[in-house]
Amino acid sequence: MTHLVTGATGFVGAALVLELLERTEDEVCCLVRGSDDASATARLHTALTHAAGVYRTPATGEAIAARVRAVAGDVTAAGCGADLASLPRIGQVWHAAASLRFEDRYAAEIHTMNVVGTANLVDLVKALGGPLVNHVSTAYVAGRRTGPIEESVPDGEVPTHNLYERSKVEGERMIARSGLDWRILRPSIVIGHGTTRAATTFSGMYGFVSALLVFRRSVQRHFGHLLGFRPIPLIADPEAELNLVPVDAVAREAVAVGLNGPAGTVFHLTNAASPTVGAAISEIFEGSGLRPPVFVPDGGRFTALDRKLDDAMxxxxxxxxxxxxxxxxxxxxxxxxxGAFPLPPGEVGEFVGWYRELIERDGRVTAPARQSFAFRRPSHTTGERE
Known part of the structure; x- marks a missing residue:
């Protein structure tokens, strides 16, 4: 068959396409932004070739060129902006395009990409005759719920932490009520390749690392080596699971589900052997050049410096x-x-180390932290710092 994929130049989407090439003999058509099909295909092949190289997958540039092509389109446009006449007969659709932003100031973008974009995808699939849709969501549609989380589309009101989670809840419900055949795929916190540690885009854990790196540099600039002597308190439950899952494991299970999974079903693409928050975050702090944090239940005793990092996190x-x-x-x-992808002690730090080396090696790779840390000099009258 031919698969239609959205978001194929992204982190999960690219790994998914490479896995389809390895596990099947099918062709893959991807909806990619571009001025025309040729420019979209060139952009797609560049992204896939890069991913195949850093993941060291069997997919070659020749295989990518022979079996993967792009159609110019945009999920934010009606009908995804696709020319139906340029699309082949589609057997399955993989909807991986999404905005990963979460801040209120990006509310319009989040809604347009994740909610309107899903509605446009549904319209396109219906126009194509209704092939099955594999919708990539997130395990964190669970929102503020704790404890065991079932593989089911949420009913009723779901309290969420941010606009991103809310948009993914709405997207799942839209797919489930579309009248199409569907599967919902829910990765947890996706990190780099399980063998090479490499990643191709940097959100999630990498955004967390970026914020720590920016914070450390800012404190050093204003207060010298303070952080070498003073651990930072962090509000967290050190015994909770931090569900980190390698991108190749996500792609491998997604394609297995796509080949054999029943329709009308939700699938958690998560790690049954995830590390604890305490173990993983300590490694992330150390990998970022900081002492492991002190885990606290609240910020009641935070200093102004502690609150700076807490706000960023x-x-x-x-x-x-x-x-x-x-x-x-x-x-x-x-x-x-x-579904166990063990991350023994030290391995989370290896993913962080790979990312830091990339930043240091290639000046064009910038930390995607959205935070900046501004500190006031000590006051001569009160001695207060911010």
């Missing part, structure tokens, strides 16, 4: 302080395994 707090365990019964029934 606001988005990530939902992953650190609200313990969840993701049920994998549906996924394991199809994939024939336990």
């Amino acid at each position: 606001d988005f990530y707090s939902s992953y650190l302080a609200y313990g969840k365990t993701f049920d994998r019964a549906n996924t394991d029934a199809v994939c024939g395994g336990t």
Whole structure:
């Protein structure tokens, strides 16, 4: 068959396309932004060739050129802006395009990409005759719920932490109510390749690392080596799971589900052997050049310096302080395994180390931290610092 993929130049989308090339003999058509099909295909092949290189996958440039092409389009446009006449007969659709922003100031972008974009995708699929849709969501549609999280589309009101989670809840419901055949795929916190540690885009854990790197540089600039002597308190539950899963594991299970999974089903593409918050965050801090943090239940005793970092980590707090365990019964029934991708002590630090080396080696790779840390000089009258 021919697969239609959105978001194929992104982190999960590119890994998904490479896995389809390895596991099947099918062709892949991708909806990619571009002025025309040729420019979209060139952009796509560049992204896939780069991903194949850093992941060291069997996919070659020749295989990519022979079996993958792009059609110019944009999920934010009506009908995804695609020329139906240029699309082949589609067997399955993989919808991986999404905005990963979460801040209120990006509310319009988040809604347009993740909600309107999903509605446009549904319209396109119906115009194509209704092939099955594999919708890539997130395990964190669980929002503020804690404890065991089932593989089911949420009913009723779902309290969420941010606009990103809310948009993904709406997207899931739209797919489930579309009248199409569907599967919903829910990765957790996706990190680099399990063998090479490489990644191709940098959100999630990498945004967290970026914020730490910016914070460390700012404190050093104003207060010297203070952080070498003073650990920073962090609001978190050190015994909760931090569900980190390598991107190749996500792609491998997604394609297995796509080949054999029943329709009308939700699948958690998560890690049944995830590390604890305490173990993983300590490694991330150390990999970022900081002492492991002191885990605290609240910020009641925070100094002004502590509050600076806490404000920057606001988005990530939902992953650190609200313990969840993701049920994998549906996924394991199809994939024939336990979904365990162990990250023994030291391995999370290897992913951080790969990212730091990339930043230091290539000046064009910038830390995507959205925060800046401005500190006032000590006051001569009060001695206060901000």
